[in-house]
Amino acid sequence: MWVPKVDRVASDAHILTVELDDGTSKQYTLQDLKTKFRSRKITAVMQCSGNRRKHMSQGSGRPTNGLQWSAGAISNASWEGVLLADVLADAGFDLASGLDGSSEAKHVHFAGMEAYSASIPLKKAVDPQGDVLLAYSMNNTPLPPDHGFPLRAIVPGHVAARSVKWLNHITLSDEESISQWQRRDYKCFGPNETKVDWDAAPAIQELPVQSAITHVKMGGWADAAQADSRQGGAGYSPPTPRLAAQKVCLSGYAFSGGGRSIIRVDVSLDGGRSWSQARLLPDSVDEDGSSHGHWSWKRWRFDSSAPLALFREREQRKDYPANVKSEATEAAPAGEAENDGDTGRRCTTVLVKAIDDAYNTQPETHTATWNLRGNLATAWHRIQICADCSSPATARPPAPSTESGEADA
Template sequence: LAEKSNSVVDNDSKRKIKDKGCIPGLPIDGLPVYTGKEVAEHQDPDKSVWIIFKAGVYDVTDFIQIHPGGRELLLGAGNSVEPFWKVYSQHHNQQVYRILESYRIGNLREEDRLKEDRTQDEMESLEFIPERDPLLLVHHEKPFNAETPANLLIQNYHTPNNIFFVRNHLSVPKVEEEDYSLEIEGIGLDRTYEFTLEEIKTLFPKHTVTSVIQCGGNRRNDLNKVEMVKGISWQLGAIGNTRWTGARLVDVLRYCNADLEHPEIKHVQFEGLDLDAKSEPYGASVSSVKAFDPLAEFLLAYEMNDEELPADHGYPIRLIAPGIVGARNVKWLAKIILADHESQSHWQQNDYKSFPSNKKQASPEEFAQAHAIQEMPIQSAICLPEDDQIVQIKWKRIDDQTKPFLDVAGYAWSGGGRSVIRVDVSIDGGKTWFDTELEQETPTKRSTTTFSWTLWKSEIPLDFNQLRNTGNQIEVICRAIDSSYNMQPARNEEIWNFRGLLNNSWHRINIKVV
C-alpha cells in the first residue's frame, strides 16, 4: 500500500512498518520525512489524500471508499487526524491501528510535529473539566469515559450521581444558566420556540421517572474475548439506575401548540451543546411514535436523584428517553427538531448499529441501511462475586446440618419498559438453575411499564463432590427473562459484532472458593 505514494519505500522500511504496526505514529528510521506543508498538498480524493497521526504520514487515498464514516475522512485530509480521533474514540483500538499503519508512507518532520503538539496542548488547556469521583474506573480521559465498579453498582437501588457511569463522546461544554436556551422547531410548529432553564422549571409540571441508562457498548469486553472489536472496552458498569426529574417532553411540545398528529412528523431529533472537531453538535433521534407517547415518559431532565444535574451528565438539561440506548439520551440539550427523517449526525448514522458476526467491517452504504439501535434488549450481570476472585464459602445451618453456600448478586434490566420477571443462576454450565430474590420498583397504577432495573441476589448451595472435581473452581452464570419472555442468548459468539454492541449474552464469571 505504501507504494501508492509519490515516494519510494524500500523493503527494509516496509518490514519496520510491519514490526511497529500496533504502535501507530512512532517515528520509523528509513522512511521519507515530510513537512506539514507537503502533506497539506494532498487533499484531493481524485488525486491523493494524505493524513498525519503523531509522527506518521499516511496515504489513505484508497481507503476513503471503504472508510466506515464515508468521506468524513476528508475532514482530516492534509492534516492531523488526532483532533478527530479524540472525538471518535472508537478509532483507538489495535485493529484500527494496524489498518492505519498499513497505509504508512513516511515520518512528519520533527519541527512540524512539535508545532502540532503545541497547538493541541493549547486547545486542551482551554477545555472545561468537571470534578470527578476517583472511584470511577476510567477508560478514556479525553473525551472522558468511565464506569461504575461492579461491587458498587448493587449497593444502591438508585445509583449515586458521583459514581454513575460517564459516557462523553465530545468535550464537556461549560454552560452558564444565564446564557442557556433550548430551541424547538420543525414540522407542525408555527415558529421556533425558545425556553430558558428557569422557564422549563416553572412553566411545566415537575415530573420524576426512575430510569436506567445503559451504554450500547456495556459488557463489550466479553466480546473482545471472542475477537477484538472496536470501541471502549466497557466491563459491566456502563449502566446506572437513577431518579430523573424535569418537564415531560409532550407537555413542552403541547405548550408550543405542536401538531403531534401531523402525518409528516416521523422522527424527533435532539442536538446537544457538545461540538465535534468540525463544530457539528452531538445529535440523535427517536421515532415520533415513541417520543409522543405519554407512557414513554420522555423527559427534559434538570435534576438527577433530586439534585441539580451534574456537568458530566448534561447540565443544565438532558433528554431522558427511558428504555432506549444511552446514545439517544442527549446531554446538554440545545435543540429539538420535529422532522420527517432521522438525525443525520455521525452517531445516528455511522455508529450504534450492529451487524452479523461474519462481518469484520461495514461500508458507508451498509451503515446507511442498518437500523439504528433504539430499545435495549434483556440484560443481566453478576456483580458479586467478581471474575477471578477467591471467595470465602458461606456456611448455613439447615435441618440440623451445616451446609456450604455461595452468595451471588447482580442486576437485570430490559429496555422498552419491559419488566424483569425472573433471574436464574447456575454453577454447572446451565444444567441446573437456581431462583433469585428480586428487588424491583412497583409500577404505577396506570401502567405495567417500568424503566428501572432489578437488583437480585441468591444463596447457591455448593456440592463438595463437584468442587473436588473442579479444584474448587466454579463458573457462575446468570440469565434474565423479561415480561415479554425475551431471553438472553447463551454465548458471546452468538451475538459478536465488530462494533461490540448489545452484548446481552449470559454473564459468566470464574471464581475459586475456599
Template sequence: MHPGGYSRLESCQPYGKFTLYAGVSLVSVLLALSQPLSLVHIGHHDEHDSGHTHDGSKDINTSDAPPPPPPSTSGDQRDPSLPRFRLADVRKHDANSGSPWVTSGDKVYDITDWVAAHPGGDVILRAAGHSIDPYWAIFTIHKAPHVREILDSYLIGFVDMLDLDTSGQPKIAAGEAVEDPFADDPTRDKRLVVLTQKPCNAEPAPPQLARDFATPNELFYVRNHMWVPVVEGAEADQHKLTVELPDGDVRAYTLDELRTRFQPHKVTAVLQCSGNRRSDMTRAVGKTNGLQWGTGAISNAVWEGVLLRDVLADAGLRAARIDGRPKEEHKNNNDNDDDDVPPDGLHVQLTGMEAYAASIPLPTALDPRGEVLLAYAMNGEPLPRDHGYPLRAIVPGFVAARSVKWLSKIVVSDEESPSQWQRRDYKLFGPNEGAAPDWDRYPAIQEMPVTSAITGVWVGQSAINKAIKDGSLPQRETPTLSPGLGSRAAPGVRDLAAWQAEWKQQHASPKDKDATPVTATGYAYSGGGREIVRVDVSVDGGRTWDQATLLDQKQAHYDDETDRQKGNIVARGRRDFAWKRWRYDGLLLGGDASPAEVVVKATDNAYNTQPERHDGIYNVRGNLATAWHRVAIERNGRKDAVLHGCGFDKECKK
C-alpha cells in the same frame, strides 16, 4: 465501529499528556468531518454551481485575501499545479473572514462551502486560520479514511517551504500553544474505574454498582464523547432551548421557563451504553471496536423535568393520534384533524451544546407511556455537569446514546439526525459482517434488549457476614436459601435444590467443607418499559438452575406515605424503566478444591431472555453484549475466593 474499520477510541487506556498548537482557544471538535459522504455532497456538484470548476474541483476563494507571494520552490517535490501559501496569509482566513481556511500537515484547505453545506459546519470555524491537527490528535475519529477524503476535496494548495521545518511540517510560532480543552472538566469520584480520561469514560466497580436502587450521582457511569461544556450557575436559568417544527416555526425556551410553565414530572429510568459488557464479547469471541466496558456502563436514577410532548405541543406541534388512543385522550386534540401532522416517519432530532446529536422517532416522543423527559434534576439534585447540566433529554427504555446531554436544540424533521452517532455508530451487524459494514443497511439502536449481570459473589459465611456488615451486600427481608422447587426439570437440567438434596443423599457423611455458602448479587434490566419477571442463577456453569430473589419489587410498584417517611427512593413513572437488583443465596458443593462458575440470565414480561453465548450475537462494533454473564470462582483452599470474569479484577481463564 467507524467507517474504515477503526475504533472511535483505539485504546481503553487513559490518554497521555499532550501539547496542542492552534493559535486559538480550543473549545470544540471538528465533528462534522466524520459525517457520511452523502451528507456533504462531495463530488456531486453541478458543473454550473458557483465556486466550482467545470470538472467539479473547487475554485480557490481568495477574494478577500492578497495574492500569494511567489512560492519558495527550492527542494519542493509537491504537486506543482497547486499554489503555495505563507502561514501569515492562512491566518487571515479565520472565523471572521468570508472564506475560512485550515491547514493539516503541509496542506491548505478552503472550507467555505463546507461550513455552509453542513449542519455542524460552524464548529470547524474554531480552527479557521490555523491547523486542525491538534483536534485530530485528541479525537482519533477524524483519522478515518472517509474523513480524509472529505477534507481532501477542499484542498487548495500547500504551505510555503519558507514556513516548513526540517521535517516538512509547518513551523509553530511562539505563543501558539493552546490550553487543554479538558482543563475545565469536573472532578470525578476516585471510586470510578477510568477507561479513558480525555474524554472521560468511567464506570463504577461491581461492588458499588448495585448497592442502591438509585445509583448515587457520583457513581453514575460517565460516557462523554468530548469535554464537558461550562455553564456557570448564574447562566443556567437562562440556558436556551430552541424547538423547530416541520413547518419551520421556531420557539425558544429558557430553563427557567421550562421549570415554571410546565408541570414537573419524575421517572425512574436506567441509562445503559450499547457497549456495556463489550469486554465480555471481546474475550469470548474476538476483537471488537470501542471502549472495553465491564458490567458498569449502566446506572439507575430518578429523573425530574418536563415531558417533551408537552413542550412540543406548546411550541405548536399538532400531531395526529398515535397507538389507536381515543381522540379525547390526545394532548393536542383539536376539531380539525386534517391539520394534524402524522407522527409516523418523523423524527425528533436532539442536539447538545458540544455538538453531539441523535434522534428518536416522533411517536416515541409523543407517547404518554414513553415519558420522554427534558430533565434538569437527577436523584433530587440539579444535574451534575458530567450528566448534562443544565438540561438533558431522558428517553426511558432506549439506549443512552439517545438521551442527549447539555441539550440546546430540538428539531422535528422528516429524517433522523444526520450526526455521526445516529448514522454511523450505535448499530448492530451480523457476526460475519467485518470491519467495513454497510452503515445504511440497518437502523440505529433504540430500545434495549433484556440483560443481567453479576456484581458481587461472596463465598463462605465469614465473607458473607463481612459484606453484610460493610454494606456491600443488599439486604432482603428473608435472607434464606433461594427457593428451589425440589423437583426435576427437563433432561439435562435439574432444579438446584433437588440436586443439592440428591448430592447429600449420595454422600453418607457430608462434611461442612462439602457445602459452602455462596451469595451472589447483580442487576437485571429490559428496555422498552418491559418488567423483569425472573432471574435464573446457576452455580455450576448452567447445569442446574435456581431463581434469585428480586429485591426491588416494592420500589418498582409503590410510592406511598410510608415509603416517603422512611426516605425510601421509589420508582416513578407509568412503566418499568428501572432495573431490578437481585440476590441469590445458595450452596457450592464439592469441597474447597472444586472450581465453580456462577451464571445469571434474566427474563422480562414479554418472555424475552438472554442468549447463552456471544458467538451468535457477535458484531465487530461490540454492541449489545447480552449473553449469559459468567463469573468463575477459584477456591483452591484459599481463605478468600478469587473471582474471574467481566467486571472483576481478573478475567476468565480459557
C-alpha cells in the same frame, strides 16, 4: 467530546430552541420549563450500547472495536424534568398526528451544546406512556456537568446514546438524525460481517434484556446436610451427609428496555446444567409513581451452596479477569486437584440470565451475537468461582473468603 461550561448562577437563562416540521420555532429558557410545565419524576436506567463489550470480546475470543466496558457502563437514577410531549404541544405541534402517524414528521432530533446529536422516533416522543423527559435534576439535585447540566433528554427504555446531554435544540423531521452517532455507529451486524453497510441496519433504540453479576461472596465450607434442599439447584442432593458445600452469595442487576419489567432471574452454579431462581429485591421504584413503564433496573440476590463435586474446572484467572470467563469450559481431570502438585484450587462456572414480562431472555453466548462494534453484549454473564478443594471435608473448614466481580454499576 467536551463538557460545556455553564455558569450555575445564570443557568436558568439557558435557552432551548424547539423547531417544528413546518419551520416554525419557539424558545424556552430553563426557567420557563421549570415554571410553565408540570414537573415529572421517573427512575430510569442509562445504559451504553457497549456495556459488557469486554465480555463479548473475551467470551467469544474475538476482539471488538470500542471501549472495553465490563458490567459497569450502566447506571440507575431518579430524573426530574418536564415531558417532551408537553413542550412540543406548547410549541404548536399536534400530538394526535404524531400518535396516529399522519404527521409528516417522523423523528425528533436532539442536539447538544458540544455538537453531539441523535434522534428518536416521534411516536416514542409523543406517547403519553413514553415518559420522555427534558430533565434538569438527577437524584434530587441539579444535573452534574458530566450528566448534561443544565438540561438533557431522558429517553427511558432506550440506549443512552439517545438521551442527549447539554441539550439546546430540538427539531422535528421526516428523517432520522444524519449525525455520525445515528447513522454510522450504535448499530449491530451479523457475526460474519466485518465490512458493513451502515445504511443497511437500523439505529439501536429500545434495549434488549440484560443482566450481570456485580458481587460474589464465598462463605467457606459447610456441611451440605445443613444446607437448604433448594440450594445449589436441582440434582444437588449430597450422596453422603458429610459432603462439604461452599457457601455462595451472588448479587447483580437485571434490566429490559421498552418499559418491560424483569419477572425472573435464573442462576446456575454448574455451568448451565441446572438452574435456580434469584430473589428480586424490592428497590428502585419511582417515589411519586408518575412513570408509566418499568424503566428502572431490578436488583437481585442469590444465596446458595455449591457442593464440592461442582468444583472441577481449572482456574482461568491468569487468562480472564474475575468478571468474565471464556465460553469454553475446561474441566480438570478427576483427582488432579490432589495429584498435580498445585494449590488445590478448583472452580465452577456460574451463570445468570434474566427474563422480562414478554418472556424475552438473553442469548446463551456472545459468539452467536458478536458484532464488530461490540454493541448489545447481552449474553449470559458467566464467571468462575473458585475454592481451595484440597481438604474441604475436614473438621476444620477454611476461613470465609470474599471474591468479587465488578461492583461499579
